[in-house]
Amino acid sequence: MKLIKKTIPLAIVFVFGILTLLTYYVPHKHSVDFLETMNKWENIVTAFAFFLGLISLFYAHSTKISRKADGWGYSLFVFVGFLAIIIPAYISKGKNMNGAELTWMGWAFQYIYNPLSATMFAVLAFYIVSTAYKSFRIKSLQAFVLFVAAMFLILGNVPLGQIIWDKMLGWTGYNISQVVDWIMHVPAVAGKRGIMIGISIGAVVTALKIIFGIERQYLGKD
Amino acid sequence: MLKDKLNAVLKIDRRWIFLALTVVLFGAIIHPLGLLSKNIARDTQNAYEFMDKIPAGSFILLDLDYDPSTAPELSPQAMAVARHAFRNNLRVGVVTYSAGATGLIEQLFAVVPGEFKKEYGKDYVILPYQPNAVAVMTQMASDLYGIYDKDKDGKDTRSMPVMKGIQNYKNISLVVCIAGTSITDIWVAYVGDKYNVPFIAGVTAISQPGYGPYLQKKQMRGLLGGMKGAAEYEHLIKTPGKGSSGIDALSLAHVMVAALIIVSNIAMVILKYL
Numbered sequence: 001m002k003l004i005k006k007t008i009p010l011a012i013v014f015v016f017g018i019l020t021l022l023t024y025y026v027p028h029k030h031s032v033d034f035l036e037t038m039n040k041w042e043n044i045v046t047a048f049a050f051f052l053g054l055i056s057l058f059y060a061h062s063t064k065i066s067r068k069a070d071g072w073g074y075s076l077f078v079f080v081g082f083l084a085i086i087i088p089a090y091i092s093k094g095k096n097m098n099g100a101e102l103t104w105m106g107w108a109f110q111y112i113y114n115p116l117s118a119t120m121f122a123v124l125a126f127y128i129v130s131t132a133y134k135s136f137r138i139k140s141l142q143a144f145v146l147f148v149a150a151m152f153l154i155l156g157n158v159p160l161g162q163i164i165w166d167k168m169l170g171w172t173g174y175n176i177s178q179v180v181d182w183i184m185h186v187p188a189v190a191g192k193r194g195i196m197i198g199i200s201i202g203a204v205v206t207a208l209k210i211i212f213g214i215e216r217q218y219l220g221k222d
Numbered sequence: 223m224l225k226d227k228l229n230a231v232l233k234i235d236r237r238w239i240f241l242a243l244t245v246v247l248f249g250a251i252i253h254p255l256g257l258l259s260k261n262i263a264r265d266t267q268n269a270y271e272f273m274d275k276i277p278a279g280s281f282i283l284l285d286l287d288y289d290p291s292t293a294p295e296l297s298p299q300a301m302a303v304a305r306h307a308f309r310n311n312l313r314v315g316v317v318t319y320s321a322g323a324t325g326l327i328e329q330l331f332a333v334v335p336g337e338f339k340k341e342y343g344k345d346y347v348i349l350p351y352q353p354n355a356v357a358v359m360t361q362m363a364s365d366l367y368g369i370y371d372k373d374k375d376g377k378d379t380r381s382m383p384v385m386k387g388i389q390n391y392k393n394i395s396l397v398v399c400i401a402g403t404s405i406t407d408i409w410v411a412y413v414g415d416k417y418n419v420p421f422i423a424g425v426t427a428i429s430q431p432g433y434g435p436y437l438q439k440k441q442m443r444g445l446l447g448g449m450k451g452a453a454e455y456e457h458l459i460k461t462p463g464k465g466s467s468g469i470d471a472l473s474l475a476h477v478m479v480a481a482l483i484i485v486s487n488i489a490m491v492i493l494k495y496l
Contacts, residue, residue: 024416032364035360035361035364036361036364036365036368038357039354039357039358039360039361039368039369040357040361040368042354042356042357043352043353043354043357043358043369046353046354046357047353050353095375096324096325096328097328097332100332105325106325106328109324109325110325110329113290113322113325114290114293114325114326115290116290117289117290117291117322118290118291118293118294120291121290121291121292122294125243125475126239126240126243128479129239129240129243129475129478129479129482130236130239130240132479132482132483133234133239133482133483133485133486134232134236134486136483136486136487137486137487137490138487138490147483147487150483151480151483154476154477154479154480155476155477155480157427157447157448157450157476158257158450158469158472158473158476158477159257159469159473160255160257160470160473160474160476160477161473161476161477161480162261163257164477175261177261177263181263181264184430184431184434185434185437185438188431188434189434189435189438192431192432192434192435193435196435
């Protein structure tokens with residue numbers, strides 16, 4: 001049992017992990033062919049993962065509905081939403097447009113998915129504005145630095161802000177675009193680069209731990 | 223008395239702020255102010271200049287990975303870039319790795335190519351959605367048709383005039399990725415750096431500061447940031463679109479946020495010393 005549940009999966013991960021890693025550095029035909037095959041396999045596995053995700057989603061929400069758990073009514077909309085897109089998609093054979101005309105799927109996309117998705121994001125703007133007013137309090141040096149940087153970026157990112165800057169601080173001789181450019185290309189880049197290097201080192205270490213079988217959580221608990 | 227008033231100002235019902243923002247946004251949309259950026263951002267200018275120098279007939283890959291939530295910022299960018307490409311007689315291949323983008327791509331390409339009398343299959347092609355971006359990007363390095371042998375409608379791509387002479391990244395003059403996701407980083411790491419393919423991106427304003435390192439090292443030749451980037455690009459190609467018309471609303475909303483933050487902090491400081 002240990003052979004099937006642990007040894008073989010670990011061996012597969014080790015062999016394919018090392019081979020795929022090598023393809024990055026070996027520009028030989030066999031290496032390219034191997035990578036092409038892996039890419040196709042990866043696409044197929046990803047497609048299966050979609051199905052698995054769908055089954056898991058349906059299972060979780062149908063359980064919630066059958067148990068009448070808190071907010072079970074919202075779970076109904078998972079199925080309503082799914083059917084509202086999948087039925088038109090099936091009728092339209094997956095096409096959004098038929099020539100210049102919208103198909104059923106195109107209609108569902110444009111008049112259901114599109115406005116709902118856009119509304120969700122647009123509502124955020126209102127919460128950001130009210131939260132900025134109610135919560136952005138300068139109570140420390142760090143908050144002050146954040147405030148100054150935010151003001152420069154807010155003003156520098158829109159034409160009206162540029163006009164206000166020119167009227168009020170034009171005498172300094174500095175253009176708001178120059179200030180924003182400096183913020184974006186010096187302190188922001190330094191911070192971002194530090195974060196990126198940290199994340200990348202973490203990713204490399206995790207990948208090596210998985211390839212060499214040190215990290216085994218993906219195998220499950222058995 | 224003043225203390226009570228200031229406290230009331232700080233504890234104002236958030237619905238008044240929502241109403242004020244609504245009035246500001248609607249006002250700017252109904253009565254545009256015609257504000258235009260006096261200064262074009264360096265990264266937008268670089269993107270425009272790089273694209274403008276590509277010889278006519280070259281093939282560019284346009285990756286559109288945004289869904290309706292980020293479309294107000296990114297769709298004007300995509301339109302402006304597509305218009306620039308068609309105006310310069312470039313061949314365009316469109317790809318996406320975001321399922322929500324497929325409908326938006328079709329809407330965009332139902333309009334823009336017609337403005338320049340461009341034909342599907344001859345001047346541009348829309349390739350089908352693929353779920354696994356890294357696998358596809360790696361595959362395109364050796365043989366693009368290993369993944370994209372059919373277009374979105376299942377037609378053979380090899381026989382299309384637009385794909386003539388296109389086999390892999392060596393034949394692609396530029397990749398432009400307009401995305402509301404982190405796929406931009408994947409293009410840089412797996413394609414731009416490794417195969418030396420010129421790369422330009424269009425991103426939402428909120429994610430724009432994160433791409434500074436790529437721009438500094440020329441891993442990106444240019445960057446369009448949010449609606450401002452779209453408006454600037456529209457200005458450069460001299461074709462005003464939704465970016466230019468949306469920038470007024472954005473301007474007023476930005477200034478309103480700044481004003482609210484300043485007012486609330488002044489009120490807080492006064493309260494502290496009362």
